[in-house]
Structures are given as structure tokens and as C-alpha cells.
């Protein structure tokens with residue numbers, strides 16, 4: 001499978017360690033993994049102008065880094081949303097990227113999706129998980145798994161192994 005991982009962290013720390021472990025497991029299972037550093041990109045929020053659904057014929061009127069990730073949304077067999085929790089949800093950079101997919105509605109080919117979430121505290125994932133489940137159900141994409149790491153679990157070998165093993169099962 002062609003797997004696109006969208007990393008919403010603006011830093012290369014805990015979430016990136018989760019993505020790296022995911023990549024190791026998925027590549028060991030023969031998948032192709034491409035990571036997109038969404039957290040470091042400049043992606044504005046959707047304007048709701050409907051240009052994409054009228055004159056734009058699927059293209060967005062805003063020209064920014066979203067153009068770097070749209071092809072992956074269109075072509076991936078699996079999408080992975082990896083993000084730190086910021087104020088009980090995904091990072092703003094990640095939210096902007098997800099909402100800009102409005103121009104095509106949903107990932108076009110993906111049949112599976114997963115989430116990797118990093119946080120300081122436990123029990124802070126409900127908002128992010130509810131959004132993910134709602135969106136995937138709307139898009140008709142199967143939930144392959146959700147893995148969270150909080151506090152000392154971040155970068156722990158046990159957690160990174162759990163992610164590697166999960167990715168090997170895809």
C-alpha cells in the first residue's frame with residue numbers, strides 16, 4: 001500500500017518518533033510510506049468560498065503549501081493523521097490541512113486510516129478521536145487503529161514497539 005502520513009507537529013519530537021516507528025513497521029511489511037510535515041507548512045484555513053466546487057473544478061483558490069499535500073490525499077491507499085494534542089484537539093496546522101480537503105471532499109482512494117496522537121497528559125483524546133471517527137465514517141474509510149502516547153510513554157521503547165507491531169499488521 002501507498003501510505004501517506006500527515007504529521008501535524010511543528011517540532012521534530014514526540015509525534016515524529018511515533019511516525020518513525022510507524023514507518024519502520026509499515027516498511028518492514030512491504031508498504032511505501034511518505035511523511036508530510038504539515039506542522040511546519042504554511043496552510044491557511046478554508047475560506048468556504050466554494051471556488052473549488054464551481055469555477056475551480058476541484059482546485060483551491062488559495063495557493064500555499066496545501067498544494068504540496070493534496071496529491072497525497074488523492075493518491076494514498078491509506079492516510080495516517082499523526083499529531084500532538086493542542087488544547088484537546090489536533091494542532092491548528094493539521095486542522096487547516098484537513099479542512100482544506102473540502103476541495104475534493106475526502107481522500108479519493110484511501111480505504112484505511114489511522115491516528116497517532118501524542119500528549120502531555122492522559123485522557124485528552126476524545127475531541128480528536130470523535131473528529132477522526134466522524135470524518136472517516138463520512139468518507140467511508142475503515143479505521144485501522146488509533147495509538148496514543150502521553151507523558152513518559154512518549155518515545156518509550158514499549159510504545160514505539162507497539163506502533164511498529166501495529167504497522168506490520170496493515
Ligand SMILES: Cc1cc2nc3c(=O)[nH]c(=O)nc-3n(C[C@H](O)[C@H](O)[C@H](O)COP(=O)(O)O)c2cc1C
Nearest residue numbers: 009011013014015084085086087088118119120121
Ligand atoms: C500549544 C500547546 C497546547 C498543548 N495542549 C495540550 C493539551 O491540551 N493536553 C495535553 O495533554 N498536552 C498538551 N500539550 C502538550 C503536547 O501535546 C505534548 O508535549 C506532545 O508530546 C508534543 O508533541 P511533539 O513533541 O510531537 O510536538 C500542548 C502543547 C502545546 C505546545
